[in-house]
Amino acid sequence: MSALRIYVPGDAAAVACGADEIAAAIASSAAKRSIAVDIVRNGSRGMHWLEPMLEVATGKGRIAYGPVELADIESVLDAVIAGGGDHKLRVGIPEEHPFLKKQTRLTFARCGIVDPRSLDDYKAHDGYKGLAKALANPAGIVEEITQSGLRGRGGAGFPTGIKWKTVADTKADRKYIVCNADEGDSGTFADRMIMEGDPFVLIEGMTIAGIAVGATKGFVYIRSEYPHAIAVMTDAIDIARRAGMLGKKVAGSDFEFNLEVREGAGAYVCGEETSLLESLEGKRGVVRAKPPLPAHKGLFSKPTVINNVLSLATVPVIMDKGAAFYKDFGVGRSRGTMPIQLAGNLNYGGLFETPFGITLGELVNDIGGGCFTGRPVKAVQVGGPLGAYFPPALFDTPFDYEAFAKKDGLIGHAGVVVFDDTVDMAKQARFALEFCAIESCGKCTPCRIGSARGVETVDRIMRDQDRAANIEVLEDLCNTMKFGSLCALGGFTPYPVMSALTHFPEDFGAEPRLQAAE
Amino acid sequence: MSAKHQGKRSSAQNSWDNEVALSCIREHLDREGPLLPILHALQEEFGYIDMAAEPLIAEALNITRAEVHGVVTFYHDFRREPAGRHVIKLCRAEACQAAGGDELAAHAEARLGVALGNTTADGRITIEPVYCLGLCSVSPSAMIDGKVVARLDAKKFDTLLAEVDR
Numbered sequence: 001m002s003a004l005r006i007y008v009p010g011d012a013a014a015v016a017c018g019a020d021e022i023a024a025a026i027a028s029s030a031a032k033r034s035i036a037v038d039i040v041r042n043g044s045r046g047m048h049w050l051e052p053m054l055e056v057a058t059g060k061g062r063i064a065y066g067p068v069e070l071a072d073i074e075s076v077l078d079a080v081i082a083g084g085g086d087h088k089l090r091v092g093i094p095e096e097h098p099f100l101k102k103q104t105r106l107t108f109a110r111c112g113i114v115d116p117r118s119l120d121d122y123k124a125h126d127g128y129k130g131l132a133k134a135l136a137n138p139a140g141i142v143e144e145i146t147q148s149g150l151r152g153r154g155g156a157g158f159p160t161g162i163k164w165k166t167v168a169d170t171k172a173d174r175k176y177i178v179c180n181a182d183e184g185d186s187g188t189f190a191d192r193m194i195m196e197g198d199p200f201v202l203i204e205g206m207t208i209a210g211i212a213v214g215a216t217k218g219f220v221y222i223r224s225e226y227p228h229a230i231a232v233m234t235d236a237i238d239i240a241r242r243a244g245m246l247g248k249k250v251a252g253s254d255f256e257f258n259l260e261v262r263e264g265a266g267a268y269v270c271g272e273e274t275s276l277l278e279s280l281e282g283k284r285g286v287v288r289a290k291p292p293l294p295a296h297k298g299l300f301s302k303p304t305v306i307n308n309v310l311s312l313a314t315v316p317v318i319m320d321k322g323a324a325f326y327k328d329f330g331v332g333r334s335r336g337t338m339p340i341q342l343a344g345n346l347n348y349g350g351l352f353e354t355p356f357g358i359t360l361g362e363l364v365n366d367i368g369g370g371c372f373t374g375r376p377v378k379a380v381q382v383g384g385p386l387g388a389y390f391p392p393a394l395f396d397t398p399f400d401y402e403a404f405a406k407k408d409g410l411i412g413h414a415g416v417v418v419f420d421d422t423v424d425m426a427k428q429a430r431f432a433l434e435f436c437a438i439e440s441c442g443k444c445t446p447c448r449i450g451s452a453r454g455v456e457t458v459d460r461i462m463r464d465q466d467r468a469a470n471i472e473v474l475e476d477l478c479n480t481m482k483f484g485s486l487c488a489l490g491g492f493t494p495y496p497v498m499s500a501l502t503h504f505p506e507d508f509g510a511e512p513r514l515q516a517a518e
Numbered sequence: 519m520s521a522k523h524q525g526k527r528s529s530a531q532n533s534w535d536n537e538v539a540l541s542c543i544r545e546h547l548d549r550e551g552p553l554l555p556i557l558h559a560l561q562e563e564f565g566y567i568d569m570a571a572e573p574l575i576a577e578a579l580n581i582t583r584a585e586v587h588g589v590v591t592f593y594h595d596f597r598r599e600p601a602g603r604h605v606i607k608l609c610r611a612e613a614c615q616a617a618g619g620d621e622l623a624a625h626a627e628a629r630l631g632v633a634l635g636n637t638t639a640d641g642r643i644t645i646e647p648v649y650c651l652g653l654c655s656v657s658p659s660a661m662i663d664g665k666v667v668a669r670l671d672a673k674k675f676d677t678l679l680a681e682v683d684r
Contacts, residue, residue, distance in 0.1 A: 012651075012652065012653060012666050013652075013653050013655060013656050013668065015666055016651075016653050016656060016659055016666035016667050016668035016669075017656055017668050017669060048655035048656050049655075049656075051656065183652060184649065184650055185650065186611030186612040186613045186614070186649065186650045186654060187611075187612060187613045187654045188650075188652070188654070189652040189653065189654055189655065191652075192652040217550075224558075224595050225648060225650065225651050225652065225661075226652060227664065228666075260549075262551075262554065262555070263554070263555075263558055264554075264593075264595075265554060265557070265558070265593035265594070265595040265596060266593055266594035266595035266648075267592065267593050267594060268649060279554065280551050280554075281551045282551040282552060282553030282554055282579075282589065283553075283585075283589060284588050284589055284592040285592060285593070286592075300550065300551075341654065341655070342655060343613040343616075343654035343655045343657065344612070344613045344616030344617055344654065344657065345616045345617050346655075349654070349655030349656070350655050351655075372617075381612055385611065385612060385649075415613075415654065417612050417613045417616055417654065418616060419615075419616045420616075423616070428612070428615075431612070431615070435611075435649065438649075439649070
């Protein structure tokens with residue numbers, strides 16, 4: 001009899017909920033029962049309230065159980081051995097769970113399904129098909145990506161194809177592909193999940209980018225807070241190199257491409273692309289003025305494609321299935337799908353990949369199931385620490401770059417953090433400014449000094465010292481930061497502050513406004 | 519998982535040694551932009567970046583000591599002195615705040631008798647804020663001696679704290 005294949009996620013969120021202990025307990029219990037088991041540490045399916053969620057491979061597909069605690073191991077194992085039998089924690093076939101069934105998984109097609117350290121598994125699940133198409137017509141890659149409508153998933157939403165074309169058209173003896181995996185926004189974890197659950201898709205995407213623009217070297221800059229992602233990416237790059245998928249002759253072609261993982265050092269601002277390049281060069285992560293664009297003078301002053309993890313990880317499916325296929329999803333100028341991350345005070349937090357256009361209310365109430373505290377939702381911050389706080393009154397806003405911008409918000413890296421009615425929005429506004437003060441690189445005055453003065457001003461408002469006058473000062477300060485800062489850290493910190501003030505004036509002790517300030 | 523990344527703990531670190539430091543530096547010299555990898559290697563070895571490392575790095579990379587010092591002090595990760603025997607990084611970002619993180623931080627501070635960013639008087643625990651561990655759907659979260667933990671509350675925190683020396 002062949003070994004029973006059991007999947008226990010090695011994803012950091014699952015591990016933080018006890019997955020390592022569960023995997024060890026299964027191994028030891030199976031040994032005691034003299035049953036051969038093959039434990040695969042897969043990525044997470046993204047249904048995080050069910051983690052640790054184990055799955056067993058059966059003739060009828062995989063059957064999941066979760067959230068499994070150590071006390072459940074023996075009874076769950078009984079059910080598992082019975083071929084996916086009944087148990088109070090039985091989830092059933094994951095793909096048929098409404099949370100997954102409602103999704104359109106293009107970027108995350110394999111995450112949670114494959115063994116992240118198996119190249120064979122990757123290839124058996126359509127891996128490296130995009131590279132094969134790219135190698136068949138290298139000159140057509142940039143056009144394909146441009147046609148797909150893919151925009152930078154890091155937050156800025158700049159068209160990926162145009163960025164690539166600029167680098168492709170710039171003559172140089174050396175070019176680089178840099179993957180921005182400095183996912184520092186609170187409420188976001190999609191980059192981490194894909195690196196831990198399907199690292200080869202990122203390697204394939206970066207390889208295709210290298211071939212498209214003529215770059216032979218790539219760096220994956222991963223924040224140090226992600227040790228699991230660093231470990232998986234490092235192993236996967238090693239495996240790909242040994243299999244000839246990286247190196248002098250990529251997949252036997254005449255293209256050379258090499259990859260290296262670099263670890264950040266705990267600086268939020270290094271998620272800003274020019275600051276990240278400085279950091280890679282071994283300098284303080286101080287933001288560069290643009291121009292020159294990184295596409296012209298980037299890493300070590302060479303033309304550089306710098307893209308977010310999700311942008312690069314979406315490239316293989318676009319190359320495989322075609323620009324038209326990808327572009328068919330989405331609304332307006334927001335094409336394709338977005339891996340949205342549901343976090344904070346929610347019953348059903350996790351990763352939800354869906355075409356652009358779903359409303360914020362559907363995400364928070366229908367998918368996320370509202371607050372786990374059982375209290376009403378008061379505010380939702382979309383797009384990380386620099387994103388606006390939206391009240392339920394704005395829940396009809398569709399998830400789309402332009403629609404969010406129209407409501408003075410942003411989708412950023414698509415993190416959605418939900419707060420219940422106990423949150424004090426003046427405190428959140430103060431935190432946004434304090435965070436900016438802590439993380440500012442110090443190069444430009446509006447960000448460096450504006451953030452510190454902002455904290456002091458909110459403090460005055462909160463203790464009712466010249467409240468009306470200080471609210472005016474705060475608004476003026478936000479205006480200066482928004483238009484005078486060098487990068488998005490100082491430039492976007494006003495979003496959470498102003499949205500808190502506009503939508504929740506009562507928390508600042510101010511009169512409710514009749515209309516949104518502009 | 520590689521031992522290097524799982525074992526990022528501050529306990530049982532080696533004391534400062536010039537020769538060992540030089541070999542950490544030399545190991546990364548042929549890399550493009552070697553300074554951050556060198557600093558990570560030194561901190562991995564000694565638990566902090568000793569002032570004595572700065573001139574050694576400056577010499578090896580042919581840059582000024584001021585430049586090295588500037589980089590060491592820019593990044594939150596690099597320590598200027600050894601941490602406590604155990605390091606707790608408690609997430610203080612928004613998604614954890616939304617799920618009871620403020621109360622948890624207050625409890626942790628009261629329990630340890632120090633504010634975040636400090637080490638207990640007996641040198642046992644260093645507790646510091648971290649801004650996001652990417653565990654926002656299972657918040658509040660923390661990293662204890664390199665191990666991630668989630669769905670924390672005061673009770674679970676106390677249990678983990680009691681286990682830390684074992």
